[in-house]
Amino acid sequence: MKIIAILSTVFTIIKLSISNCYWSENCHYKYFSSKTPYEFVRGDIRDSFVKIKGCYAISVWSLVRHGKRNPGIDYVQNMLDATTMKYTIKFNHENGKGSMCAQDVENLYNWEADPKLFQNVHQIADEGYQEIFGIGYRIRKAFKDLLKSLDDKDYKLRSAYGAWIENGVKAFVEGFGNTSMIIEKSNADYDIMAPYEACSFYVKEVKNNMKTYLEENKYKNTSEYLAVKKRIQQRTGMDFTLTNKNITGLYDLCRYTSSGLNNTLSPWCAIFTKEDIQALEYVGDLRHFFRNSYGNPINEIFGRIPLADLLERFKTAKNGKGKKLTVYFTHATMMDMVYSALGLFKDEIPLNGTFRNPERKWRSSKTATFAANLMVTLNRCSNGESTGYNVVFYMNEEPLKSICNEGVCSWEDFEMKLKPFINTTTAFC
């Protein structure tokens, strides 16, 4: 009797010590906040563009976040430190510590960093170039009649300031199929696609204000987040207490070294469970919510500025003098601000650090994914004698259904929504 009892305890312990294998699971959670590869969330404008009887597009306006870029200087060191853990994890595994399965440990051990990842700090990555190339390519195909041949006066391409964004525009024109296209010079001081950058009030009161990050820090003290840390500690078998910086380094390794285009997830992701990745995504959501969105009433004011441009350009296009194509290239911050100005993805109860609501509407993995984009088309419709107009919104190449009827706004609805944004001033800056 005693022997059986002992045996069964031994069996239980062995069973518990082997956790799930990442490599053989086939349903991974692939939303990594603002570092989500575009391929994991995008639709395809060639398939999704809304065909309405008697209507055809006369103007396309788009705001596009840069594609995947390498980590910035603040994060590179954390990541480099964390890479050394692959040796410790292997050593621990061989000594019966940690709970990762053999193949996951081996895949991690065999992983090698692409040197460009750490050397070309904050620069566009190859994958980021491809992400934007794809958008240029698909826009041209989806609106082939409108965009077949473009004179200089028919289009406008401008990027916010920053080499990693500007280099991406080259990818766009390459994908579009006309590398002779003229790209306007970016403006380092002020631009409608990054008006917050030049606003010292915003920089001081929001971006660099510790209060902005209070809920995020609060969340990192919740039992839910502490459990994430504990699980990672157990899986890796580390004999020192992992700090928040160590977790960030590991998470960044997972998300930056996953590839959307190759549809491969990094072996670093094996350190995390689905719940861990969801908790880390929420940290990103809180950050974006307070720094760029509803968490501070200033944020949405900036979002009105590009939307006022959209209204003006479509008004001009309606009168027959507009551009066929307008594309602005920008930052995640601006994408978040624009969605906020439109009142989209707004939760009734603001996000907070006490409780992660799995049903929340605000998702940085969608609004601010790499190459996140808002595309809007102006359509002219004629039925017999009368001519009318409508406007269709697309988010990441899918109709943005929550804005109007299935993404299709009548001209009147569109004008009513955007009119209040004309004359937006940032005098408070």
Ligand SMILES: *[C@@H]1O[C@H](CO)[C@@H](O)[C@H](O)[C@H]1NC(C)=O
């Ligand atoms: C863990 O983080 C601390 C700072 O928080 C850092 O000094 C240390 O190098 C990190 N260790 C690893 C293995 O990443």
Ligand SMILES: *[C@@H]1O[C@H](CO)[C@@H](O)[C@H](O)[C@H]1NC(C)=O
């Ligand atoms: C390519 O771009 C150049 C510069 O704007 C323009 O002159 C030319 O017509 C474009 N070609 C096509 C096929 O649109």
Ligand SMILES: *[C@@H]1O[C@H](CO)[C@@H](O)[C@H](O)[C@H]1NC(C)=O
């Ligand atoms: C989180 O907990 C740490 C350690 O107990 C404490 O120093 C810090 O002030 C807490 N942060 C917040 C935002 O509650």
Ligand SMILES: *[C@@H]1O[C@H](CO)[C@@H](O)[C@H](O)[C@H]1NC(C)=O
């Ligand atoms: C994708 O796969 C190709 C071919 O195997 C490889 O050359 C490329 O580096 C991979 N890209 C990424 C971002 O992993």
Ligand SMILES: *[C@@H]1O[C@H](CO)[C@@H](O)[C@H](O)[C@H]1NC(C)=O
């Ligand atoms: C946090 O948000 C949840 C809803 O997601 C709400 O029920 C809760 O009251 C909020 N907590 C605080 C402290 O605001």
Ligand SMILES: *[C@@H]1O[C@H](CO)[C@@H](O)[C@H](O)[C@H]1NC(C)=O
């Ligand atoms: C914007 O300002 C101009 C000039 O002051 C004014 O004529 C116009 O009515 C204003 N538009 C809106 C929508 O406030």
